[in-house]
Amino acid sequence: MTHARPVLAWPLSIRLLVLAIVTVLVLIIAIRLGAVSMSTSALFEAVAGRGDPTTVTIIRQLRLPRALQAALVGGALAIAGATFQALLRNPLAEPYTLGVSSGAAAGAVLTVVTGWSIRTVWALPAAAFAGGAVAMLLVFRIAFSVGGSRSLDTRVLLLAGVVVSAFLIAIVWLVLTFADTDSVRSAIFWMLGSNAGASWRSVGILFVCFVPALVILCSLARPLNLLSIGEPTAAYLGTSVEKTKLVAFGTATLITAASVSVSGTIGFVGLIIPHAIRLVWGSDHRGLLPCSALAGAAFLVAADTLARYVAGANELPIGIVTALIGVPCFVWLLRRPGTQ
Amino acid sequence: MFVRASRRSIQVIATVASLVVACSGEPRAAARTPVAATGAIVVVDDAGDTLRLAAPAKRVISLIPSATETIIALGALDRIVGRTRYDVAKEVDNLPSVGGGLDPSTEAIVALHPDVVIGWDNDKRRAIRTKLATLNIPVFSLRTEDTTDIFHGIASLGKILGRDSAAAALASSIRGTIDSVRRAVAGRPTRSVMFVIYPEPPTTAGPHTFIDELIGVAGGRSVFSDSHDLWPTVSMEEVLKRQPDLLIVPQGEFKANAVDQFRARSGWRDLEAVREGHIATVSADLTQRPGANIGEAARALQAAIHPETSSTKAK
Numbered sequence: 001m002t003h004a005r006p007v008l009a010w011p012l013s014i015r016l017l018v019l020a021i022v023t024v025l026v027l028i029i030a031i032r033l034g035a036v037s038m039s040t041s042a043l044f045e046a047v048a049g050r051g052d053p054t055t056v057t058i059i060r061q062l063r064l065p066r067a068l069q070a071a072l073v074g075g076a077l078a079i080a081g082a083t084f085q086a087l088l089r090n091p092l093a094e095p096y097t098l099g100v101s102s103g104a105a106a107g108a109v110l111t112v113v114t115g116w117s118i119r120t121v122w123a124l125p126a127a128a129f130a131g132g133a134v135a136m137l138l139v140f141r142i143a144f145s146v147g148g149s150r151s152l153d154t155r156v157l158l159l160a161g162v163v164v165s166a167f168l169i170a171i172v173w174l175v176l177t178f179a180d181t182d183s184v185r186s187a188i189f190w191m192l193g194s195n196a197g198a199s200w201r202s203v204g205i206l207f208v209c210f211v212p213a214l215v216i217l218c219s220l221a222r223p224l225n226l227l228s229i230g231e232p233t234a235a236y237l238g239t240s241v242e243k244t245k246l247v248a249f250g251t252a253t254l255i256t257a258a259s260v261s262v263s264g265t266i267g268f269v270g271l272i273i274p275h276a277i278r279l280v281w282g283s284d285h286r287g288l289l290p291c292s293a294l295a296g297a298a299f300l301v302a303a304d305t306l307a308r309y310v311a312g313a314n315e316l317p318i319g320i321v322t323a324l325i326g327v328p329c330f331v332w333l334l335r336r337p338g339t340q
Numbered sequence: 341m342f343v344r345a346s347r348r349s350i351q352v353i354a355t356v357a358s359l360v361v362a363c364s365g366e367p368r369a370a371a372r373t374p375v376a377a378t379g380a381i382v383v384v385d386d387a388g389d390t391l392r393l394a395a396p397a398k399r400v401i402s403l404i405p406s407a408t409e410t411i412i413a414l415g416a417l418d419r420i421v422g423r424t425r426y427d428v429a430k431e432v433d434n435l436p437s438v439g440g441g442l443d444p445s446t447e448a449i450v451a452l453h454p455d456v457v458i459g460w461d462n463d464k465r466r467a468i469r470t471k472l473a474t475l476n477i478p479v480f481s482l483r484t485e486d487t488t489d490i491f492h493g494i495a496s497l498g499k500i501l502g503r504d505s506a507a508a509a510l511a512s513s514i515r516g517t518i519d520s521v522r523r524a525v526a527g528r529p530t531r532s533v534m535f536v537i538y539p540e541p542p543t544t545a546g547p548h549t550f551i552d553e554l555i556g557v558a559g560g561r562s563v564f565s566d567s568h569d570l571w572p573t574v575s576m577e578e579v580l581k582r583q584p585d586l587l588i589v590p591q592g593e594f595k596a597n598a599v600d601q602f603r604a605r606s607g608w609r610d611l612e613a614v615r616e617g618h619i620a621t622v623s624a625d626l627t628q629r630p631g632a633n634i635g636e637a638a639r640a641l642q643a644a645i646h647p648e649t650s651s652t653k654a655k
Binding site: 034035036054057058061062063112113115117118121124180181182183185186187189190194196197199308312313314315 | 425436437438439440442443444445446447448450451453462463464465466467470471474475569570571
């Protein structure tokens, strides 16, 4: 964990206000840009349902749900990443560390290969979510059985996550090795991650998962602060360590699974955004979690917009964009004078 | 590596796979269309979905390059309002692109107001069809794996465009070409061939593909005709064991001298056909586009397999 001294000592309310304004601006830009670009005023007209019917359809049925889904996925992955980094006390921890993405991929690939995804529209996201949840349960089961008691050793948990993930990915590739070309291609498209399939339904489901998750994790901000120092310290200072770990791990994992089920695996956001916020504003989780949520949302909306806009109608895989713009920004933050 | 592999397979499939054409029920054209003025068109696509149109489609986007070419061959170029980045037909160069055939920009499609989108039936997630359906843009799915699919697709496109007689004429002209190839090689010994889609890993055309069928028409037999896959990836050992007389290589994949390319590759260079220079190239555009030009593809394969019977020289 980077325990960097905050570089900017802004009050939390100012930080949140600034990030919220940035997020809204990015959303507006995202909804303006596309195959049919438009002015901000035309945009609000279209959102209200006035103007050219094609534009209205594009804005209301395609761009708005897509931008909102990217925002929710970005926010969800960022708070999940911040939580995992605190609980595992490992700077490399990210939302997928405990095998959620591999479990989701296994679920998704099975529906593709069996043809279930062709017959039932919601089969793939449902199976991806279920796969992610099952992977999490498996990882916890292993961690508890090794611990031999009711306590959860986070080092064991980390290792269990890595091996379960490796195992599930092996299953995915085993299945794909024997699958037909169409299934392989469909599965790979899904695994690359994209928000192209966004709909109001997916936005609604994500929203319903995201808001309670944000509230729960923010309410655990103080125990997370203590846990990120060390479990004995946290217990000594009055944290119910095991309960906090279970609730926080569970919440962060489920919100990750929900994100993966609608957008596939989008890397980098959950790893880098919390670190970036820590570098700028310090690692107090009371500020880190809500700031990460907003920054993650703005970052992923921006990345998604670039992915679908820069190459005309040809869409870039979003994971490429998040890494290509995220890494230089992050390195710049790391190298800034005053860091460390 | 991962992405490259998938791109390549996309291209291969794009060349070989199927079509979907969907039509929307827009009543506006009905009164103006003198042909089949009774109007309504009902066609079942290759995914089993029924497409209903009040009148022949006036605005069409084809996500499948071979279907685009078939539509042009049916004399309906003016109905095409968009293209994909994989289209090679020069006639559609100036049209706006909607991106890839498998991952098109929904926005770009909506902006072009198509009556129907012709799409691949092999998207296992049905992502495009589902998305467009919610926007009231029908998708018509076509398979184009074997020649039966291709003739069926030509007929379906004819119906959708209200050009049934053009479709019938096109089909019979293709059948005529294929029959002439069959007659030209009649009595010749059947040569064992391997159609090399790419050499690493060795990938070929399996049975039930139009390429395999056309190789049969042109007097050849694929050494991998027992495969269970449409486009099987096979081991180099298996290629060496089966010793095809002749390798057929779609040109475009290997621009340089194909013989030298194969002689430089371990495994391949030990193949008798390679040592003796029995490698024929055919135009990738002809043999990988399962549409209106499969008659020409049969001729090209005839020139490759039995050059002595062919007036056109193998390239």
